[in-house]
Amino acid sequence: MTDLHRLSIRELSEGLAGAKFSSRELTEHYLKRIAKLDTQVKSYVTVTAEQALVQADAADAAIKAGTATALTGVPIAHKDIFCTQGIKTTAGSKMLDNFISPYDATVVAKGKAAGLVTLGKVNMDEFAMGSTSENSFYGATANPWNLGHVPGGSSGGSAAAVAADLAPFATGTDTGGSIRQPASFCGLTGLKPSYGRVSRFGMIAYASSLDQGGPMARSAEDCAYLMNVIAGHDAKDSTSIEKDVDDYVANLNGTSVKGLRIGIPKQYFNVAGLDADVKARVEESLKKLEDMGATLVEIDLNMTEAYVPTYYLIAPAEASSNLSRYDGVRYGYRAENPVDLMDLYKRSRSEGFGAEVQRRILIGTYALSAGYYDAYYVKAQKVRRLIQQDFLKAFESVDVIAAPAAPTTAYKIGANLSPVEMYLGDIYTIAVNLAGLPAINAPVGFDKDNLPVGLQLIGNYWSESQLLSVVHQYQQATDWHTKRAAIAEENA
Ligand code: GLN
Secondary structure (H helix, E strand, O other): OHHHOOHHHHHHHHHHHHHOOOOOHHHHHHHHHHHHHHHHHHHHEEEEEEHHHHHHHHHHHHHHHHOOOOOOOEEEEEOEEEEOOOOOOOOOHHHOOOOOOOOOOHHHHHHHHHEEEEEEEEEHHHHHOOOOOOOOOOOOOEEEEEEEEEEOOHHHHHHHHHHHOOOOOOEEEEEOOHHHHHHHOOEEEEOOOOOEEEEEOOOOOOOHHHHOOEEEEEHHHHHHHHHHEEEOOOOOOOOOOOOOOOOOOOOOOOOOOOOOOEEEOOOOEEEEHHHHHHHHHHHHHHHHHHHHHOOEEOOOOOOOOHHHHHHHHHHHHHHHHHHHHHHOOOOOOOOOOOOOOOHHHHHHHHHOOOOHHHHHHHHHHHHOOOHHHHHHHHHHHHHHHHHHHHHHHHHOOOEEEEEEEEOOOOOOOOOOHHHHHHHHOOOOHHHHHHHOOOOOEEEEEEOOOOOEEEEEEEEEOHHHHHHHHHHHHHHHOOOOOHOOOOOHHHOO
């Protein structure tokens, strides 16, 4: 078969189980595509071809022996922020260019246990700080829809790999939008689970109270398959919740759009910088949901203006603390010929971290410093609580909240926005992380330059199933999620 890359996860699962093709055939097909097309997309930092084929053969044996799970033999790409035993994990940083983890992240281990085949590790903004994937030590990744544009970030490699059909699905992480915004820029479905739903063990920390891993794929159905593998309590992550996990695949039709109350925050659709095409596509998608039986309810989210300043104090504060461990002593980059210990610390960190990471460490250290702690960090924590309460109040009268995922479509590579301009682009995603809520992006059309636009739906705590189900039904009634970038149509 030459079009294995066109099959959905369910079709892959059924095809493997029914011996229509083997995992080796499927894996070789994807590896061939990566070898031919990723020279243009540049989504992979590391391709693990040899290990993938060993895993594929083991998967084929398991399928024959009758011990396979639904995903045994299906390939996946992991964001290079998830630790992989024996395989380099860089977090997009020179600091970790030589880092080989002695253990697997729980998400990776669960994938292996489910029989997933790892194709490789994909590119990202350094330590997940950014919105374009240009902040990677390994260079920019291209948006498959237009190679002159960014795929978004920080999980830009995950999004680009899936949108170019160089992986059937991928893992991503979302601290302030890094699953939803690249999914939006690349025309994909991506789910940021509630904080605590997916284990953070072995996921390199950016801002620990905000970080959450999740699936990036072509449809809600594909995301549901991956959620079934990665969701759940983990004793190795004390912030993961001990709460039953839904069967996300079985529940895909569990929530009816009929009667669904969708909140439309007034403040969100008046944001300066909201692109007219993005606004129009999002409104069209809401009209469609209305036609399917949903009720649109105008709501207030009065804290909207506080999102960017609050996030850009708390996230850098936590980052400055988390990144203090990279000191050139135990692991990671070490400066050559230090004259003393202070010189070793200073130069290892100055040479090992890129500009944006250093900027965040400076902001965060300042916000946490003795003289400014109350004025900045403590204040931001108080505002964070108000932002959460704003959402909880809204959920008293609506089931989900609709928003764009980003105010614009994908930027040009090298657009060189100022840091503040870049941060303002996160307006629609970061509050969800501050509140710890789940949210999903779904593709809902294109702008005048044929770049994808995304609709974001925000749910109440632990409503992942409901979000996947609503998007699944939208995707049964529309075909935006089936559109492919030209490069994805190319055969290897
Ligand atoms: N763009 C945001 C930031 O730079 C979000 C990144 C993320 O979710 N990892 O912090």
